[in-house]
Amino acid sequence: MNLHAIRAIYLFEMARTWRTLLQSIVSPVISTALYFVVFGSAIGSRIAEVDGVSYGAFIVPGLVMLSLLTQSVSNASFGIYFPKFTGTIYELLSAPISFYEIVIAYVGAAASKSIILGLIILATAGLFVPLHIEHPVWMTVFLVLTAVTFSLLGFIIGIWADGFEKLQVVPLLVITPLTFLGGSFYSIHMLPPAWQTVTLFNPVVYLVSGFRWSFYGQADVSVATSLVMAMVFLVVCMLVVRWMFATGYKLKN
Amino acid sequence: MPMQAMISIENLSKTYNSGYQALTNVDLQIQKGEIFALLGANGAGKTTLISIVCGIVRPTSGRVFVDGHDIVRDYRRARSLIGLVPQELTTDAFETVLATVTFSRGLFGKPKNPALIEKILRDLSLWDKRNNKIMTLSGGMKRRVLIAKALSHEPSVLFLDEPTAGVDVELRRDMWNMVRTLRETGVTVILTTHYIEEAEEMADRVGVISKGELILVQEKSELMHKLGKKELLLHLERPLAAIPPVLADFALRVENEGLDLIYSFDRENERTGIATLLRTLTDEGVRFRDLETRQSSLEDIFISLVKDAR
Numbered sequence: 001m002n003l004h005a006i007r008a009i010y011l012f013e014m015a016r017t018w019r020t021l022l023q024s025i026v027s028p029v030i031s032t033a034l035y036f037v038v039f040g041s042a043i044g045s046r047i048a049e050v051d052g053v054s055y056g057a058f059i060v061p062g063l064v065m066l067s068l069l070t071q072s073v074s075n076a077s078f079g080i081y082f083p084k085f086t087g088t089i090y091e092l093l094s095a096p097i098s099f100y101e102i103v104i105a106y107v108g109a110a111a112s113k114s115i116i117l118g119l120i121i122l123a124t125a126g127l128f129v130p131l132h133i134e135h136p137v138w139m140t141v142f143l144v145l146t147a148v149t150f151s152l153l154g155f156i157i158g159i160w161a162d163g164f165e166k167l168q169v170v171p172l173l174v175i176t177p178l179t180f181l182g183g184s185f186y187s188i189h190m191l192p193p194a195w196q197t198v199t200l201f202n203p204v205v206y207l208v209s210g211f212r213w214s215f216y217g218q219a220d221v222s223v224a225t226s227l228v229m230a231m232v233f234l235v236v237c238m239l240v241v242r243w244m245f246a247t248g249y250k251l252k253n
Numbered sequence: 254m255p256m257q258a259m260i261s262i263e264n265l266s267k268t269y270n271s272g273y274q275a276l277t278n279v280d281l282q283i284q285k286g287e288i289f290a291l292l293g294a295n296g297a298g299k300t301t302l303i304s305i306v307c308g309i310v311r312p313t314s315g316r317v318f319v320d321g322h323d324i325v326r327d328y329r330r331a332r333s334l335i336g337l338v339p340q341e342l343t344t345d346a347f348e349t350v351l352a353t354v355t356f357s358r359g360l361f362g363k364p365k366n367p368a369l370i371e372k373i374l375r376d377l378s379l380w381d382k383r384n385n386k387i388m389t390l391s392g393g394m395k396r397r398v399l400i401a402k403a404l405s406h407e408p409s410v411l412f413l414d415e416p417t418a419g420v421d422v423e424l425r426r427d428m429w430n431m432v433r434t435l436r437e438t439g440v441t442v443i444l445t446t447h448y449i450e451e452a453e454e455m456a457d458r459v460g461v462i463s464k465g466e467l468i469l470v471q472e473k474s475e476l477m478h479k480l481g482k483k484e485l486l487l488h489l490e491r492p493l494a495a496i497p498p499v500l501a502d503f504a505l506r507v508e509n510e511g512l513d514l515i516y517s518f519d520r521e522n523e524r525t526g527i528a529t530l531l532r533t534l535t536d537e538g539v540r541f542r543d544l545e546t547r548q549s550s551l552e553d554i555f556i557s558l559v560k561d562a563r
Contacts, residue, residue: 002329008359012352019347087343091402094307094337095360096329248311 005097006105013079013109024075025117028067032121035063036128039185050187051218056129061212062184063125068118068143069150069179069204073171076110076154081161099245103155110151111144118143132215138223139214145230146207150175152237159250178204183212188220203233257321258282259410259441260306265315267301267465275301276465279315283443283458285409288436290452290473291445292555293462299445300340302462303412307337319410333361336408340415340445342395346388350379353387354401361406373401376431393424400431411435413444417451429455449555461555483548485516485527487534487541497537503530514541 017024040056047055083089092102125131133139161167182204188196199205200221210226213219219226243249260283267276276298283289293299304310306317308328317324319331345353354370374380377397382390387398396416403411413432417425432442432455446452452459452473460470469476492511503526504517514534518525534541 002362004359004362004364008356012356015352016347086345087339087341088345090304090307090309090337090339090343091357091360093309094332094335096332096362097360098329 002095002097002101005095006101006108009092009102009105010109010112013106014112016079017075017113024113025120028071028117029120029124032063032067033124033128035059036125040128050190051216053216053218054129057131057216058187058212059185060122060125060129060131061215062182062208064118064121064143065146065182065204065208065211066179066184067121068114068146069175069207070171071117072110072114072147072150073154073157073175075113076107076151077158077161077167077171078154079106079110080155080158081167084158085164099241103152103241107148107151107155110154111147114147114151115143118147134217135214139211142207142211142214142226142230145227145234146211149230149234149237152234152241156237156240156244159244162250178202179208183208183220203229206230257285258318259285259287259320260443261318261321262302262306263316263318265302265305265317266313267298267305267310268313274465276305276312279462279465279467281460281467281470283441285320285441286436286439288432288442288444288455288457289460290456290458291443291460291462292449292452293445297462298465299462300414301465303337303414303443303445307335307412308332329362333406334409335412336403336406336410337412338396338399338403338414338416340418342392342399344387344395344398346386348387349384350374350387350390350398350401351383353398354405357402358405363406369407370405373404377401378427393420396420396424400428408440410441410443413442415445417446417448425451482517482519483525483546485518485530486545486547487514487516488512488543489514490540490542493539497539499537500530500533503533514539 036056036059039059045056049055050058083092122131157167157170181199182202183199184204188199188205188209191199206221206226206229209220210223210230213223213226260281262279262281265276265279266274268274279298279302291299291302301310305312306319306324308324308331317331319334322331322334324331345356348356351370351374354374355365358366358370371380374383377400379394379397379401382394387395390398400416411432413428416428420428429451432444435442442455444451444455456473458470459473459476461468489512493507493514494511496505496507496514506515506517507513508515516527516530518527
């Protein structure tokens with residue numbers, strides 16, 4: 001394994017985060033803080049408790065998940081798309097590094113950034129609402145699993161995209177709606193029965209539900225189902241990446 | 254026992270997804286320590302050939318070995334031997350010179366070696382700019398950065414894809430010197446170029462590629478010797494309206510409104526015919542005030558080869 005190469009790419013990508021601190025960290029933290037002000041304090045004070053949890057506290061896992069998903073996708077997609085855009089991808093493709101090592105480095109860096117961001121948002125949330133984490137180990141598992149899975153998805157989007165517009169399409173038109181409709185701000189039990197069934201086709205529901213369970217011990221769907229669905233999504237993303245590299249899709253042809 | 258080629262290309266073909274056939278059955282051996290120039294017009298297949306050897310483009314068929322390592326099966330060893338300076342100035346605009354060169358060394362699996370990186374940057378006159386962002390550098394300096402990146406992992410083979418396209422005379426001279434120095438250390442250099450003088454100046458062997466086919470590979474000196482025609486140019490005292498019939502057997506043409514008479518001859522022939530020509534001209538009363546000889550350049554040879562291949 002070319003550990004020097006993995007390290008070089010990982011550090012290169014992380015350095016980009018520190019260089020663009022305002023865009024990478026400060027901006028998502030401010031927008032999440034605004035969610036807390038609007039939904040947690042202003043509107044949340046008029047909403048009754050959800051499953052015995054105050055509304056402000058209830059939305060914390062959902063908001064962390066919202067940032068985690070969008071940032072994982074955008075970090076990873078931009079990370080691999082930018083060398084394609086500038087042409088510096090030639091160096092990556094001509095280096096003695098396997099595709100798996102490329103994925104580990106890029107996805108690892110994107111996931112690391114998202115996890116750091118998720119933890120910062122969690123800490124920020126602690127300033128607005130009292131935080132309680134019932135299963136910290138499982139919280140970490142869901143955090144890491146989600147960050148890695150959606151970073152893989154972002155990586156796929158970055159390879160697929162041949163313009164900045166395409167790079168934005170999936171996060172804006174797919175990820176954000178799925179996250180908002182995935183129970184970030186409500187329990188799916190609050191929906192009419194028909195919509196509850198429809199919602200179950202949304203993979204984000206399982207991630208938010210599992211993540212929320214690790215905080216409050218309550219979930220919309222069973223934790224085992226959440227875990228299995230997260231794993232399934234991870235495996236699907238891995239298979240797509242493997243196919244892309246096996247065929248040289250948009251990279252070597 | 255013959256020496257193992259540093260680069261061995263066997264029956265290589267490439268057809269892109271669009272259906273465009275960029276290479277057709279290319280066979281080529283390049284020896285260790287050799288400077289090989291690949292000449293060809295735009296779209297001839299030079300960059301595709303380099304890109305396949307470097308692992309950037311997948312071949313449709315055929316095999317390539319670098320120092321005996323298959324570029325597909327044993328890609329790690331093969332690629333670790335290669336440094337590539339691409340044609341385009343593709344750089345990480347927001348990175349510093351030092352960071353991007355250090356990154357390249359790591360990418361090629363080598364541990365950090367600040368002393369070596371410093372030497373490379375000093376050799377390429379980049380040390381003073383090491384903390385500058387690449388986007389602040391001139392085009393020539395960016396080209397040097399690309400070379401530094403390619404040399405950062407101490408390659409045994411260096412590919413220079415149109416290395417002096419758009420660079421000033423000073424950098425071109427520096428680059429030629431650098432290539433010669435690299436060769437002295439045993440590095441094999443393969444360069445593609447439009448500038449025939451570059452091949453003429455540096456290469457040991459020349460390959461000519463046209464429409465994806467390698468139409469000729471030869472020692473540069475042999476090529477020029479074999480194909481190089483010589484011309485005798487006679488500056489006449491008075492313009493010549495037409496070539497006298499008595500000179501019909503000579504390969505003559507008239508230029509410069511009849512004031513220049515040009516005789517093409519094969520210098521390999523024992524009898525060049527010059528003496529007979531001059532005698533006949535004197536007999537015919539055609540007087541000249543000066544004469545000179547000139548030899549075909551590699552460029553003339555290249556143009557005629559590509560024309561023949563069409």
